[in-house]
Amino acid sequence: MTRLIASAASALAPVCDGSTHCITCGDVAISMSVMRLDEERGLALCADDDGNSETVEIDLVAPVAPGDKILVHAGTAIASLPQEDAA
Amino acid sequence: MKHVDEFRDPVLGEALAGEILGLVEPGRHYKFMEVCGGHTHSIYKYGIDDLLPANVELVHGPGCPVCVIPMGRVDDGIALAHQPDVIFTCFGDMLRVPGSDGTLLDAKAEGADIRMVYSPLDALRIAKANPDRPVVFFAIGFETTAPSTALTLKRAKMEGVSNFFCMCNHVTIVPPLRALLDSPDLRLDGFIGPGHVSTVVGVRPFEFIPAEYNKPIAVAGFEPLDVLHAIHMILTQINEGRCEVENQYARVVPWEGNPRALQVMSEVFELRPHFEWRGMGFISQSGLKLSEAYADMDAEIEYTVPGIRVADPKACQCGEVLKGVIKPWECKVFGSGCTPERPIGTCMVSSEGACAAYYNYGRFAREREVV
Numbered sequence: 001m002t003r004l005i006a007s008a009a010s011a012l013a014p015v016c017d018g019s020t021h022c023i024t025c026g027d028v029a030i031s032m033s034v035m036r037l038d039e040e041r042g043l044a045l046c047a048d049d050d051g052n053s054e055t056v057e058i059d060l061v062a063p064v065a066p067g068d069k070i071l072v073h074a075g076t077a078i079a080s081l082p083q084e085d086a087a
Numbered sequence: 088m089k090h091v092d093e094f095r096d097p098v099l100g101e102a103l104a105g106e107i108l109g110l111v112e113p114g115r116h117y118k119f120m121e122v123c124g125g126h127t128h129s130i131y132k133y134g135i136d137d138l139l140p141a142n143v144e145l146v147h148g149p150g151c152p153v154c155v156i157p158m159g160r161v162d163d164g165i166a167l168a169h170q171p172d173v174i175f176t177c178f179g180d181m182l183r184v185p186g187s188d189g190t191l192l193d194a195k196a197e198g199a200d201i202r203m204v205y206s207p208l209d210a211l212r213i214a215k216a217n218p219d220r221p222v223v224f225f226a227i228g229f230e231t232t233a234p235s236t237a238l239t240l241k242r243a244k245m246e247g248v249s250n251f252f253c254m255c256n257h258v259t260i261v262p263p264l265r266a267l268l269d270s271p272d273l274r275l276d277g278f279i280g281p282g283h284v285s286t287v288v289g290v291r292p293f294e295f296i297p298a299e300y301n302k303p304i305a306v307a308g309f310e311p312l313d314v315l316h317a318i319h320m321i322l323t324q325i326n327e328g329r330c331e332v333e334n335q336y337a338r339v340v341p342w343e344g345n346p347r348a349l350q351v352m353s354e355v356f357e358l359r360p361h362f363e364w365r366g367m368g369f370i371s372q373s374g375l376k377l378s379e380a381y382a383d384m385d386a387e388i389e390y391t392v393p394g395i396r397v398a399d400p401k402a403c404q405c406g407e408v409l410k411g412v413i414k415p416w417e418c419k420v421f422g423s424g425c426t427p428e429r430p431i432g433t434c435m436v437s438s439e440g441a442c443a444a445y446y447n448y449g450r451f452a453r454e455r456e457v458v
Contacts, residue, residue, distance in 0.1 A: 054205075059351070075205065079340075
């Protein structure tokens, strides 16, 4: 019975439709804008082009300022981007 | 117009494709490997392969971190998830990767407390919200992701969070590339290098490819024009008799990478002598584990895991797909026994996996006329 339930859970798992990259997988990173800084904790509230916001580690690209564009992967900014760059 | 639109301009794409056609030598077959799964995804999402001359073949590399996790490590993760009181956290992609007796999602259905997170920082938040329970983060990924795990472990230590542990499965990109180049069953003419790994490690680590193996490489971005431009750069190198590392993605990738990220990684991690890759076996110095300074947060030290090597399912040919030896649709279970809904192999699980990319974009068997 347990296996049956487990199999049913697998069947109900979110199916990757391929329309987006795996959120945290491999070599995917997204461009975000810095909205607000928490310098004491090394964090920043950032937003992507669609307005989705996320708290991001900024240690690797510090210092940054509100309005800066950064490349975010798995909740961490890994590179600073040119101001207009969203690719 | 968003800046990104410039890199998706169909008119420029057609023009670039026309130039590529002019660069290829009729009758010669070119085989280029796109190292990372992000490129595989872009190639099929935007139909880039349809823009290329028929004698330019793109083969998929080992750069999807979910795809290269061997079954034994999934079993170890499931064993950890079943430990009393443990909250097991991992990226969503890992949940449906089959171990030898089910997936993490199956283990969750059986009662294990397994939670999907979007970042290591999310896992740390869960640990802080549940101070009486051990929280294990199942870390996967190449050098793109490893700094994120490293920063989170540093933060946990700094904040005195004593119930946060990490099962480290981070891998490095250079050793598998070297293993591929040493493989006698794969003849490649060049590489499309990984863009975001390179933001961390820089371009320099790839210099061995032209220097020791005489193959050109262009580190590339992920928009369609980036990929086409990288192919253009590789073909130009071949035609001009050059063989070097070029940085197509210079707008994001510094030649030296991110020194701070490399420093944080070296504080928190050290190389394992060997690490097993799905379909590729054990590769020397290709995996990371927590350093001595962070050993008290190492889940594999805190808990006993089976650590048993499990052979890949016989029907599954992920190994050959990961090495670029066969195309996904040449695997005998592709699209029949193995689908994104019910994957047998890892390449069908992650959307960056070559099989899933083929499946989702309808890239079934095809015959193309050679120019």
